[in-house]
Each structure stands twice: as structure tokens, then as C-alpha cells.
Amino acid sequence: MTASAFRAVLARELRLALRHPADTLAAVLFFVLVCALFPFGVGPAPEALARLAPGALLAAALLAALLPLDRLFGADAEDGSLDQLLLSGLPPAGIAAAKALGHWLTTGLPLIVATPVAAALLNLPVAAWGAALAALGLATAILSLLGTAGAALTLGARRGGVLLPLLVLPLAIPAVIFGAAAIEAAAAALSPAPFLLLLGAGLSLAAPLAPLAAGAALRAE
Amino acid sequence: MLEARDLACVRGERGAVFAGLSFRVPAGGALLVTGPNGAGKSSLLRVLAGLLPAAAGAVLWQGADIAADRAAHARRLRYVGHHDALKPGLTVRENLGFYARLWGGEAGPALEAVGLAPLADLPVRVLSAGQRRRLALARLALGLPGDGGAALWLLDEPSSGLDAASVARLAGLFERHRARGGLVVAATHLPLPLPQAAELRL
Numbered sequence: 055m056t057a058s059a060f061r062a063v064l065a066r067e068l069r070l071a072l073r074h075p076a077d078t079l080a081a082v083l084f085f086v087l088v089c090a091l092f093p094f095g096v097g098p099a100p101e102a103l104a105r106l107a108p109g110a111l112l113a114a115a116l117l118a119a120l121l122p123l124d125r126l127f128g129a130d131a132e133d134g135s136l137d138q139l140l141l142s143g144l145p146p147a148g149i150a151a152a153k154a155l156g157h158w159l160t161t162g163l164p165l166i167v168a169t170p171v172a173a174a175l176l177n178l179p180v181a182a183w184g185a186a187l188a189a190l191g192l193a194t195a196i197l198s199l200l201g202t203a204g205a206a207l208t209l210g211a212r213r214g215g216v217l218l219p220l221l222v223l224p225l226a227i228p229a230v231i232f233g234a235a236a237i238e239a240a241a242a243a244l245s246p247a248p249f250l251l252l253l254g255a256g257l258s259l260a261a262p263l264a265p266l267a268a269g270a271a272l273r274a275e
Numbered sequence: 276m277l278e279a280r281d282l283a284c285v286r287g288e289r290g291a292v293f294a295g296l297s298f299r300v301p302a303g304g305a306l307l308v309t310g311p312n313g314a315g316k317s318s319l320l321r322v323l324a325g326l327l328p329a330a331a332g333a334v335l336w337q338g339a340d341i342a343a344d345r346a347a348h349a350r351r352l353r354y355v356g357h358h359d360a361l362k363p364g365l366t367v368r369e370n371l372g373f374y375a376r377l378w379g380g381e382a383g384p385a386l387e388a389v390g391l392a393p394l395a396d397l398p399v400r401v402l403s404a405g406q407r408r409r410l411a412l413a414r415l416a417l418g419l420p421g422d423g424g425a426a427l428w429l430l431d432e433p434s435s436g437l438d439a440a441s442v443a444r445l446a447g448l449f450e451r452h453r454a455r456g457g458l459v460v461a462a463t464h465l466p467l468p469l470p471q472a473a474e475l476r477l
Contacts, residue, residue: 134358
């Protein structure tokens with residue numbers, strides 16, 4: 055019963071995202087535009103761009119993934135759907151987990167699809183594209199989880215949209231460091247595996263803890 | 276049986292909303308909660324649903340405190356709040372179908388019960404306020420007690436925006452629900468088709 059309720063909530067998230075693709079498109083556009091603006095600021099020297107590319111990719115992707123987060127629970131809270139979800143028999147942590155997975159599928163995954171375009175704009179060596187896809191996949195998943203907890207905590211707070219990045223981004227710093235390090239390693243023809251494994255460890259830590267924190271915050275709401 | 280003992284509710288900025296509230300609703304019974312705006316009618320319903328913790332006192336179902344097992348309490352109730360909990364971009368059928376997937380039951384017959392079947396494939400965006408209210412109330416028709424349905428209905432202004440024919444349909448839903456031993460607690464300003472309902476003035 056809990057599993058089917060989880061699937062129902064997730065299916066509704068995906069259906070709503072398909073019906074209103076503007077949020078997803080805005081995040082992808084933001085990501086690509088930031089990466090397109092970088093060469094103008096840094097100058098067109100290919101080596102300088104390639105040096106900055108890993109960090110720029112990570113920072114742009116995480117900021118883009120943050121965009122739809124402040125409405126993650128807000129829309130449901132305003133129209134009364136959140137009350138119904140809390141009475142659905144699905145534990146609050148399960149609701150949060152479904153929301154986090156939905157956020158990753160509708161924001162993180164499209165960002166990964168757009169990564170080759172962004173990587174080309176930043177002159178990232180093609181040899182490092184695989185590592186970039188893996189690093190961004192793991193880092194955006196971590197951000198979806200942390201962001202869900204942040205969105206649940208700031209729900210109902212005045213200026214929640216300002217509070218949310220302040221709360222979430224500091225926690226996401228390790229994901230930026232290890233993600234960029236993985237891409238740099240691959241660009242230097244070294245193995246990105248250790249850094250990707252560290253990202254994976256972060257993800258496996260956030261996967262159970264963030265929904266629990268978000269669930270507790272939703273219950274206290 | 277639903278029972279409230281010395282119930283008190285405090286909302287952050289508003290302070291104490293009500294205190295020392297005690298009442299009983301027997302199986303098949305109905306309770307009308309009335310009172311001026313801001314008297315705490317909606318807050319009382321949220322406390323009874325377990326959505327809001329009681330500041331003092333307890334809500335008991337068949338003698339057991341609902342705070343002990345909130346998930347079990349959630350399964351036995353349907354809450355139609357002040358908001359309709361509908362997504363404007365989804366169709367009528369999709370909106371109700373989500374709750375049918377959560378709780379079981381069929382969306383089709385429930386839409387028939389509130390007279391929305393002909394509009395099933397329209398997006399909720401184009402519905403009138405009264406039609407949206409009827410769609411929110413259609414959740415009540417998803418599985419009634421006896422077929423594993425919910426036993427306690429908590430309704431916040433259920434008839435706001437409804438025409439006479441819709442109120443008559445609602446009367447039929449209430450009657451069937453109560454005949455099977457279901458309870459109705461409704462906060463309202465308007466007369467509701469709930470014969471022999473007790474009244475609680477806040």
C-alpha cells in the first residue's frame with residue numbers, strides 16, 4: 055500500500071511537470087545560458103576556459119536545479135493538496151522521498167541531457183564528458199535530496215525563497231568540490247573514480263536522512 | 276465514536292483559538308460546527324484530522340488517542356478542507372484518479388455521484404467554483420464505509436458555492452454514509468442536509 059501510494063505521488067509529480075514544462079525548461083535554459091556567458095567573461099582562450107569548466111559546470115547545474123525548489127511544497131501547501139498528501143497514509147518521509155525523486159527526474163535529468171552542450175560551450179575536453187555526466191548526475195541527486203529537506207523546512211516561512219539557497223548551498227559544497235575534482239581528474243587523463251565514489255557516499259548518506267528531515271519538518275508544519 | 280476531551284488549540288500568531296472543548300459524536304452521528312469567522316472552526320477540523328496537534332486535551336477514536344497512530348487515523352477519515360486541493364492543469368478525471376490510486380475506489384462512479392461525469396476530460400482550470408467544490412467532494416464518494424471506505428468525514432464549508440441540485444446530491448451521500456455508521460463533522464455557515472445533527476457553537 056505504501057509503495058503504491060509512493061508511485062501515485064511520483065506519477066502525479068511527473069504528470070504535472072509534463073503539463074507545465076516551463077519549470078524544467080527554465081532550469082535547463084539557465085544552466086546553458088550561464089555556461090554560454092562564461093566564455094565572454096573569461097575571454098576566448100581555450101586553455102583558460104577548459105581550466106574553469108569543471109567548477110563552472112557544477113556551480114551552474116546546482117544553481118539551476120535550485121530554481122524550482124521553492125515551489126516544491128509551496129504549490130501543494132497553497133491549494134490544500136499537502137493536507138491530502140499528509141492524510142494519504144504515506145508517511146511524511148515517503149512524501150518527501152517521492153518529491154525529491156520527482157525533482158531529480160524533472161530537473162536533474164534534463165540538466166544531465168543538456169550537459170554535453172554546456173561542456174562544449176566551456177571547451178571541456180571530450181575525454182572528460184563521461185565523468186562530467188556522472189558527476190553532475192550524482193551532484194544533482196544530492197541537491198534534490200538536500201533541497202527537498204530545505205524546501206520542507208522553509209515552507210510557510212516568510213521570504214522562504216531567499217532562505218532556501220542559504221540553507222541548502224552550504225551543505226552542497228562537498229558535492230561541488232568532489233564533482234569538479236572528478237571532472238578535472240578525467241580531463242587530466244586520471245581516474246575520476248575516487249571522487250565519484252565520494253559523491254556516491256554523499257548520496258547514500260543523503261538518501262535516507264534528507265527525506266526523514268523533510269518529513270519531520272512537514273509534520274511540524 | 277469520535278470524542279474530544281478538553282481540547283485546546285493555539286495558533287502561532289493568533290494565540291488561543293479555543294479551549295476546554297469536549298464533545299462526542301456517535302456512530303452514524305453528525306456534528307455541525309458553527310460560529311463567527313475566526314472562531315476556530317477550521318482549526319478544530321484540522322485538529323480532529325490530526326493535521327494540527329492539540330495544545331491540550333485529546334481526540335479519541337473508539338476510546339484510543341488518535342495521536343498514538345496517526346497513519347491509522349488518516350486511513351479512516353476523509354478531509355475536505357477550505358481549499359479544494361485540485362491541480363488546474365490536470366483533467367477532472369486525473370485529479371480524482373490520483374486520490375483513487377491513493378485510497379482505492381473508482382473515479383468513474385465517484386464522478387457520477389457528484390454529477391461531474393460529463394466533464395471528466397476537461398481540465399479543472401475551466402471549471403466554475405461550484406464545480407471545483409463538487410470535484411473536491413467527489414473524494415468522499417471514493418469508497419464508502421462497508422467497502423473499506425473512510426468512517427469519518429471532516430468537512431470545512433462543504434456546501435459553499437453549491438447549487439440546490441448539488442446540495443441534494445450531497446444529502447444523498449451523507450445519508451448513505453451515516454446509514455453505514457459513518458460520522459460527519461462539518462463546519463458551516465449554511466444549512467446542511469444533516470438531520471438530527473448536534474450543533475457545536477464556537
